[in-house]
Amino acid sequence: MAKFTATLVARHSDKLASVVAEGTDNGAQAIQWTNKGKPNQEWNLEATSAGYYVVRAIHSGKAPSVLGEGLQDGAEAVQRDYVNKLNQEANDKRQSREHVRNMRAFAKLESGVDSIELAEVAVPQIDDDELLVRVKAVGVGIHDSYFLPGDAKYPFPIGIEAAGVVEQVGSRVSGHRPGDRIAFVSSMQPKGGTWAEYAAVKAGSLIVPVPTGLDFVEAAAVPVAGNTVLRALKALEAVPAGGSLFIAGGSGAIGTLAIQVARTRGWRVGASASERNHDHMLSLGAEAVVDYHDPTWREQVRQWMPGGVDAVMAVQPHTSKDSLSVVRDGGKLITISGDVVAPERNVHVEVVPHETDVRGELTQLMMEVAQNEKRVEIERVYPFEEAQAALAKVQTRHARGKLVLRLE
Ligand SMILES: NC(=O)c1ccc[n+]([C@@H]2O[C@H](COP(=O)([O-])OP(=O)(O)OC[C@H]3O[C@@H](n4cnc5c(N)ncnc54)[C@H](OP(=O)(O)O)[C@@H]3O)[C@@H](O)[C@H]2O)c1
DSSP: OOEEEEEEEEEETTEEEEEEEEEETTOSOEEEEEEOSSSOOOEEEEEEEESEEEEEEEETTSOOEEEEETTBSSEEESOHHHHHHHHHHHHHHHHHHHHOOEEEEEEEOSTTOOOOEEEEEEOOOOOTTEEEEEEEEEEEOGGGGTOOOTTOOSSEEOOSEEEEEEEEEOTTOOSOOTTOEEEEEOOOOTTOOSSBSEEEEETTSEEEEOOTTOOHHHHHTSHHHHHHHHHHHHTTTTSOTTOEEEEESOSBHHHHHHHHHHHHTTOEEEEEOOGGGHHHHHHHTOSEEEOTTSTTHHHHHHHHSTTOEEEEEEOSTTOHHHHGGGEEEEEEEEESSOOOOOOOTTOEEEEOOSSOOOHHHHHHHHHHHHTTSSOOOEEEEEEGGGHHHHHHHHHTTOOSBEEEEEOO
16 A cells, blocks of 8 residues: 655635645545645545545535545645646546547457458547547558558557548647548557547648548548659659650559649650550540550550650559660659669669658648549449458459548
8 A cells, every 4th residue: 555645735715725635545544634724724635546536625514525636626736746646547537438438440350360350449549649530431552451560559450541530639739620621641550540430640640631522532542642642753853844654553543643643744644554444544644555464565655655754653563674664764763562673774763752741742632632623533432341342352453543431
């Protein structure tokens, strides 16, 4: 049984009295009290532990009144360590009262498993630098099944991208308020991700506002693909207006956005996909389309740009090596999937840079989507419960544009 002391400034009837209480942490009794202040009122102190600490003042002859509960509301302790302890316990208790509620999430239930299950898990409790977001829609990516932080806590809800409404903000968060509509890429963090009814998001994550009028489903399709496209194109900004870009994998989530953003920069765009997606890519602004199943596709690109294209964005894995031959001497190839290829003819080969901050550009892109200046291609919106089907589809690498989960 630990002994504690607490020094309080207790306000009663608009008058001030300082009181020193000493007791034990089982809370049964206060073994000593002193009234140091004015006026000369009789005080009895009782320290109790009813889950957390309560300090009561009993005014003689009257019912006990609580002066300090977690040492708030009418009592202010001067003994800081003790106060911090009380406040921490009171906060923990309040938070757990507020947040020990469950939610549905698609989660890995334990370390080392591949399977993802729909489970009831606790709503995450946020730290001071986090937001709690009520998730409305989730963007699905092939990475969702395998992105996992080393220090993941189980059950671990998967997913890194969503749109929703801020429900709560931590004490050190500025710039976001409850009620804000946001879309975001959550940092991979041990508490888990976005395939859930609620997600904890670090305030420093890539968060952009969802403009009024833009549906959460569309907004959820933008962050990961938009972030990737904008970072990749930033690495290609030396390509002048009128220059040419070939996109290997032009009909998926990244390709469909990349065609449009590249056109806005005044670049001429060629892209590859199966023939069934050619009209679609043309409608987004591509001027040359090839089918990667056709063994002559490189010659077709060379016919379009006889000297070779200024740059290639190789989206799909293993497309970098084949695409190298369509780049002009001294041109540039950006690999989105991290293909490793030996450069040739002074072609500069680069992996999409991860550290580039494109928050401003992504906010602008979201505005353009809201104003119908850019199209977000969504092949299908799945009810949350059918998330596994969405994951299976994206794993085929034949989704057109993005797949999105909708939560009610
Ligand atoms: N570095 C990053 O930050 C980052 C971020 C996000 C994603 N990624 C990577 O980007 C890739 C996913 O991109 P995404 O989301 O746009 O893909 P996606 O949505 O899976 O793309 C599917 C599209 O690609 C086409 N496609 C499939 N194989 C192809 C090939 N060999 N050549 C050309 N086109 C092909 C398909 O067209 P058809 O159906 O017509 O065949 C389909 O329309 C993943 O490898 C992922 O790891 C990287």
